[in-house]
Amino acid sequence: MIDKIIFPYDFSKFSETAAKYVSDFSKMSAKYxxxxxVIEYEEFFTKVLFKENEIRRLKETMEERLAPVKEALEKSGFTVHTKIDFGIPYKVILSTAKTEKADLIVIGAQGRSATMEFLLGSTAINVLRHSTIPVMVVPNINLD
Ligand SMILES: Nc1ncnc2c1ncn2[C@@H]1O[C@H](COP(=O)(O)OP(=O)(O)OP(=O)(O)O)[C@@H](O)[C@H]1O
Ligand SMILES: [Mg+2]
Structure with a gap:
């Protein structure tokens, strides 16, 4: 049964589209x-480059940007938690899936650097390659 979903969001058109599919799971079994x-910086560089308060501020800004996405999912009936971290996106996505004991990852086929030349972006590829749970990959679908 799909109870908990990991939804990686990078503010791209792809992840916006994926949000609509995440919502659909609220009409089935999913609750969370x-x-x-992910703020795309290696942990090491993060510690070197940013001071504690700057890290906190960046995370707060990200939390604010995510708020409307979180609210929309809550309106669909989910209990939503946010996870904001620095690092390599696919690694953070997979480690979160593991610690959260999630049942499904819903991810865009591409993201902010999307080009027609590729079918999948590197985050999507690496999540698919290393995930131990099912992954739903959402392509560029025009839902309007
Ligand atoms: N920094 C991130 N934080 C959270 N989710 C992300 C992040 N980057 C990508 N994703 C997720 O992965 C999906 C695919 O994005 P991906 O990064 O693979 O494609 P891309 O940006 O077009 O290509 P690339 O990053 O390899 O140049 C996005 O739609 C989103 O769901
Ligand atoms: Mg990307």
Whole structure:
């Protein structure tokens, strides 16, 4: 049964579209969504480059940007938690899936750097390659 969904969000058109599919799972068995947003910096560089308060501020800004996405999912009936971290997106997505004991990952086929030349972005590829739970990959579908 699909109870908990990991939803990586990068503010791209793809992840916007994926949100609509995440919502559909609320009409089935799913109750929980973990909204994951990764600030793309290696942990080491983060510690070197940013001071504690700057890290906190960046996370707060990200939390604010995610708020409307979180609210929309809550309106669909989910209990939503956010996970904001620094790092390599696919690694944070997969480690979150593991610690949360999630049942499904819903991810965009591409993201912010989407081009027609590729079918999948590197985050989507690496999540698919290493995930131990099912992954729903959402392509560029025009729902309007
Ligand atoms: N920083 C991130 N935080 C959370 N989710 C992300 C992040 N980056 C990508 N994703 C998720 O992965 C999906 C695919 O994005 P991906 O990064 O693979 O494609 P891309 O940006 O077009 O290509 P690339 O990053 O390889 O240049 C996005 O739609 C989103 O769901
Ligand atoms: Mg990307």
């Amino acid at each position: 969504v973990v909204l994951v947003s």
